[in-house]
Amino acid sequence: MHLTDAEKAMLDGAKGPAHRKAMELLVRYGEALGAERLVETGSVAGTWSVANPIVRDYAARGMDAVFSEFNLDSDEVVEVPPMETLACQLIGGLDRRRPDVMGIAPGIAALNEAGERHFGARGVAMHATCTPYQVGVVPVLGEHLAWMESSAVVYANAVCGARTNTEGRESTGAAALTRRIPYWGLHLPENRAGTHLVQVEVDVPPEMLDWGLLGYWVGEAVQDAIPVVEGRVAGRPSLIHLKHFGAAAASSGGVEMYHIPGTTPEAPDRDAALRGRPPVATLRYGAAERAWAHAALNGSARDRAVDFVMLGCPHNSVEQVLRVVRALEGRRISASSALWVFAPRALAEVAEASGHGDAIRAAGGQLMSDTCPAISRILPKGAKVVATDSAKQAHYLPAIAGVQCWFGSVEECVDAAVTGHWNGRAPC
Template identity: 30%
Template sequence: MHLTTWDERVLAGEEGHGRQKAMELLVALGDIYGAKRLIPIASAQISGASFKTIGDAGTKFLEDFSEHAKVTVRASLNPLGMDKKRWKTMGVSEEFHSKQNRIVRAYEVLGVEPMYTCTPYLAGNRPRRGQHIAWAESSATVFANSYLGAMTNREGGPSALAAAIIGKTAEYGLHLAENRVPRVRIDIQEIPLGLEPLAGFMVGKIAGKRIPYLPGLRLNPDQHKAFGAAMAATGAVSMYEFSVPGVRKRVDTSSIEELVILPTTDLLMQSEELRGDDDWDLVAIGCPHCSMNEIKRMAKYLKGRRPAKNSDVWFCTSRSVFKSCPNEVAVLQKFGKVLCDTCMVVAPIEKMYKRTASDSGKAMVYLPTLGKQRASFRTTRDLLEVISR
């Protein structure tokens, strides 16, 4: 891999130990994937922020790294394992809180923005079309590649941090135009309202490692957010192409290898398969984090209704969105906890609950595994009806 004079200086340790270690990681990845060079990035988004997911070893790694390096481009962070301000009301233990705060402090020393969200594009870190970035969160990378038109691989936490420190990433994978071409066309019939996450859930399974092309996919930004998050959870690719006549650019379909029809009946069957229990300990909404429009729509529906109080309720969002609509947040708080900085996937939910219902296709993948939950899928409207009367 070609390195500039500055790259070589960093690799030789002439710019400090921390930068040297970061460069070693990027060069190793570049060699593995056959990259020809390192390219500048506009921003980074780093995973590995919850103590639940990185543990003591990951915490020690971050603390050691923070003694020798700082980020050089805009870098934001994935959700923590707790709401920094309302961790006690979540049921988080003192021990977990203490260990989580060590991670927070390490990232602060590294210079990472304390954004703590899986939707950085809704909280100020929004890349432009064609920009190269190094993002790690699966739902954020697919949204950036597919809806925003930025260019990123799905980074690991350490590689995203290394890219943030160096300000560059290896040029391979989805940073190259030839690797952003769809290989399978999936024609989705009508998607019933609220089942957009399950459409993504099924597309991910069908596409596997291939970029899918989805003609006529008419979704709003929030629906794209939910669709892509589920697709990235069940599939192994961080991008889809879609076209809407008169709205979206024409897509290069010359490399399509297979055509798959996804009928509405299959979506309804998938919904039934993921239905699970009818009685839950927790209703969790906001995976990915709720947007301001989603908060407002839910508040509009719930205003004038009373809490049913048949289970705990979490509405997860970024602190930026939380602050932007205080009146609507106040409405939601009558029905449950509006949590920032965290979500049901990376919080120590298994210590508090056993059965969780969510409107998220991504959560249907991670709640049973990472969260050890009996997970049940319902549409957002279904859940709002259950928690209110």
């Protein structure tokens, strides 16, 4: 792999042991991938969290030991220097404001807080969300990134037109110090062409549920390819719809990028999305495919008595939190159920200032941030049947937590929290 003089100097230790270890990692990584060189990046979204049970054992030896082992893949402990990029902490394992709601021991919460302060002082912005693009970390067209988290990666590539592969904790840690990441995969323009044409033959209204269903079927159909979606898509999809579409497609498949001609920035039309190449296959999404997606997302559910409702994966916008508040108006959560509504830390503050948190708590629910059940592996004690508006959570929670899961609209989920019973129905 070709290195510039500046990169060779970092590899030789000119900027200190941490940069040397970071460059050693990136060279190993790049050579394994077949990358010919590194590319500069100024935006990293990764994790520096110490709340993970495995990481906690290293934290007893100090934060330098945590960073060396988990962010640089280094047995040698090196001192953590300041980050050299815009470095964003992604979603973590607990809600720092409400650890008691999650049943987190005070010592674990204190350790998490110490980790945030340590790495925050070294330049990591503690956004603690899977949706950094909602809280100011907004990449621009053509910008090279080093991002983790499947729903964030697909949004950055498809909606922003930035360039990133789905990275890991080690490669993002190294990138935050060196401003470098291997130049391969979706960093290369020729690898960003659409591969499969998806013709949508039923109306997809501007609803999260419908975009989640479409995304879930598309991901299953194309796996890790790049779909080009066109047809009966009503109006122009919003951030919320594209967020849920991408998260669903990245869950049922491995979609890291998609094109919607006339909507996403690299696809003014179908030909541009495909870069002049014929599609590998043309797929059709109709009533049968939509029904399959709905049945698959509800495939684990048998019991209609719901004891936990989770809303906000990917993390909710303030607009989505308000939708929950309006659905709860004049109602109260059942004594047999629990409602957790998740938003990014920064937007949860806005929601609190707007009175939304008080409204949710008055109804018996909780406004949460920083994490989600699939990441934390924590649900209310005794929860066995879950309802959610998230295709991603519906896909992962049955396997992760051993629960049944219903998937439906925000209003259907709120109704389940209020009545303690699932009354949702498949879309027509």
